[in-house]
Amino acid sequence: xxxxxxxxxxxxxxxxxxxxxxxxxxxxxxxxxxxxxxxxxxxxxxxxxxxxxxxxxxxxxxxxxxxxxxxxxxxxxxxxxxxxxxxxxxxxxxxxxxxxxxxxxxxxxxxxxxxxxxxxxxxxxxxxxxxxxxxxxxxxxxxxxxxxxxxxxxxxxxxxxxxxxxxxxxxxxxxxxxxxxxxxxxxxxxxxxxxxxxxxxxxxxxxxxxxxxxxxxxxxxxxxxxxxxxxxxxxxxxxxxxxxxxxxxxxxxxxxxxxxxxxxxxxxxxxxxxxxxxxxxxxxxxxxxxxxxxxxxxxxxxxxxxxxxxxxxxxxxxxxxxxxxxxxx
Numbered sequence: 001x002x003x004x005x006x007x008x009x010x011x012x013x014x015x016x017x018x019x020x021x022x023x024x025x026x027x028x029x030x031x032x033x034x035x036x037x038x039x040x041x042x043x044x045x046x047x048x049x050x051x052x053x054x055x056x057x058x059x060x061x062x063x064x065x066x067x068x069x070x071x072x073x074x075x076x077x078x079x080x081x082x083x084x085x086x087x088x089x090x091x092x093x094x095x096x097x098x099x100x101x102x103x104x105x106x107x108x109x110x111x112x113x114x115x116x117x118x119x120x121x122x123x124x125x126x127x128x129x130x131x132x133x134x135x136x137x138x139x140x141x142x143x144x145x146x147x148x149x150x151x152x153x154x155x156x157x158x159x160x161x162x163x164x165x166x167x168x169x170x171x172x173x174x175x176x177x178x179x180x181x182x183x184x185x186x187x188x189x190x191x192x193x194x195x196x197x198x199x200x201x202x203x204x205x206x207x208x209x210x211x212x213x214x215x216x217x218x219x220x221x222x223x224x225x226x227x228x229x230x231x232x233x234x235x236x237x238x239x240x241x242x243x244x245x246x247x248x249x250x251x252x253x254x255x256x257x258x259x260x261x262x263x264x265x266x267x268x269x270x271x272x273x274x275x276x277x278x279x280x281x282x283x284x285x286x287x288x289x290x291x292x293x294x295x296x297x298x299x300x301x302x303x304x305x306x307x308x309x310x311x312x313x314x315x316x317x318x319x320x321x322x323x324x325x326x327x328x329x
């Protein structure tokens with residue numbers, strides 16, 4: 001296959017993914033009103049094959065958005081309500097003795113699915129949270145020395161409430177780092193909230209009806225198309241400079257790890273596809289910065305006491321780090 005034919009095939013794949021993603025985001029927007037930008041970042045996270053953490057107040061459609069996404073993608077979906085008494089085996093599954101077969105048999109847990117919703121993930125103790133670590137990074141789990149591969153795609157969507165601290169266990173940094181992005185939903189404005197009530201009146205029921213617009217195989221194909229997006233070396237250097245600047249800031253105790261650079265790389269390519277491009281521009285990196293880096297930066301105690309927000313620091317860094325002048329040939 002010649003170089004021109006390879007480029008044409010890659011462009012066709014990206015164009016196909018762009019059209020499919022737009023149809024999916026439009027369908028989600030019909031259910032979750034007034035949150036187009038959040039839904040776009042969510043879709044970009046899915047295209048980048050990343051795990052996603054929702055952190056916001058109760059009642060802001062975090063779980064609804066996750067359920068709707070899974071239904072529209074046509075993927076096998078499982079939901080786990082995390083509670084203080086949840087055990088690792090309740091997630092991964094375990095071996096049990098089958099007297100009829102006179103042997104131990106593995107009973108799969110809910111983690112064996114395409115999309116796993118870990119609802120209120122910070123309500124379970126660290127030992128239970130850790131049951132997800134291997135699955136989130138390596139798409140497999142190991143139980144009693146036996147490794148079990150998970151289905152493709154496999155994406156963890158997790159929710160947590162930022163204001164209820166009693167009976168919760170903050171996620172360890174190692175697990176936070178395995179989420180590609182952290183996003184909030186935010187309160188709707190007055191007109192949107194009236195629209196939510198009107199939509200409920202028109203439906204005459206609490207539940208929503210959506211149709212599947214994809215399949216697991218199609219989602220995997222979309223993941224492959226993201227790999228065809230071109231990233232110029234100057235843009236890669238810009239990503240790395242942003243990440244390294246988080247480590248040099250005097251208000252920061254722990255800056256982003258190299259996984260943050262990889263996260264910028266992956267999400268920027270997905271955002272480029274959603275914009276109908278087969279190449280990344282600095283604006284894609286800027287849009288990806290807060291969702292990717294916001295949960296990977298730990299502030300010093302004195303900065304937290306003064307009320308400094310990580311998002312504010314990243315926004316400042318975006319204004320100070322030199323943006324490359326990129327031309328695509």
